[in-house]
Amino acid sequence: DAKTTQPPSMDCAxxxxxxxxxxxxxxxxxxxxxxxxxxxxQGPQYIIHGLKNNETNEMASxxxxxxxxxxxxxxxxxxxxxxxxxxxxxxxxxxxxxIFGTGTRLKVLA
Amino acid sequence: xxxxxxxxxxxxxxxxxNVTFRCDPISEHNRLYWYRQxxxxxxxxxxxxxxxxxxxxxxxxxxxxxxxxxxGSFSTLEIxxxxxxxxxxxxxxxxxxxxxxxxxxxxxxxxxxxx
Numbered sequence: 641d642a643k644t645t646q647p648p649s650m651d652c653a654x655x656x657x658x659x660x661x662x663x664x665x666x667x668x669x670x671x672x673x674x675x676x677x678x679x680x681x682q683g684p685q686y687i688i689h690g691l692k693n694n695e696t697n698e699m700a701s702x703x704x705x706x707x708x709x710x711x712x713x714x715x716x717x718x719x720x721x722x723x724x725x726x727x728x729x730x731x732x733x734x735x736x737x738x739i740f741g742t743g744t745r746l747k748v749l750a
Numbered sequence: 751x752x753x754x755x756x757x758x759x760x761x762x763x764x765x766x767x768n769v770t771f772r773c774d775p776i777s778e779h780n781r782l783y784w785y786r787q788x789x790x791x792x793x794x795x796x797x798x799x800x801x802x803x804x805x806x807x808x809x810x811x812x813x814x815x816x817x818x819x820x821x822g823s824f825s826t827l828e829i830x831x832x833x834x835x836x837x838x839x840x841x842x843x844x845x846x847x848x849x850x851x852x853x854x855x856x857x858x859x860x861x862x863x864x865x
Contacts, residue, residue: 674853683754683841683856684793727792736806738783738854740792 644728644741651747652722658715660744662728665709671731673704675713677724678743684727687713718748752776754857756842762863763832770828771860775844782825783854784817785841786810793841799825832864 645663652658664673672691676684688695688702690711695702701714715722727743755774763769775782780801785793796815798806801822811817814832819825829836839861843854 676854681839681859681861683843683858684854686853686855689853725792736783736798737795737808740785740794742790743792 644730644739646726646728646741646744648742649745649747651749652715652718654720654748654750655717658713658718658722658746658748660713660715660726660728660746661710662713663710664728664730667708667730668733669708671733673702673708673711674729674738675700675702675726676729676740677722677726679724684740687726718746720748720750722746723748754842754844754855756840756857756860758860759858760861760863762865764865765832765834767832768828768830769832769862770826771840771842771862773825773827773842773844773857775824775842776846776855777823779844779846779855780822781845782819783843783845784825784827785843787839787841787859788837796827829862832862834864837862837864 672689674689675687678684688700690702690704704711725743725745727740729738731738757772782799784796787793795808796811797817799819802819814830817827839859841859843856845854
């Protein structure tokens, strides 16, 4: 099965960039990497996704390594409201099943 | 509000009772997912619907669990003969785009506590 590995927790100073790594070495060639975050006990919120190229939107940037075995989510100017659990997610090839993993608990410090 | 809604938001039940949860996806979304999330863990895939067809079920979904989406709109998840291990947050998500770009929109979840 596809699997993602993330550090369990990270701290970041407010206003600084938060760089959240994810290992997804078993990802299949045509599967996307998705990032979501979950604040308190709300439902997860979509952030960004990518296949091979780096991606940027109004929330974040996504850097994917050339071999696609890992990626980094970048929050360029973290705020206290970015404190959440961040998940990188991949789909199991040939299925409709998405794997979330345990995520990274990001704490933004004032 | 046009997001995904779930009802009830909280449910407390006694072991052995049956419970049913409802999910109303975003109106034009034809794909719907159910997940289960226990404390400190990420969501775990339970099942997937495309319109009214249930196309995939996780091995986590024991015979006590059943999900339906009768008209391809709202969905229900029923747990029969609940056990304490069923205590979790049950999340519903919907999407419309092709699978490769399957950005999922999640509801707020139903938190189940089995006593």
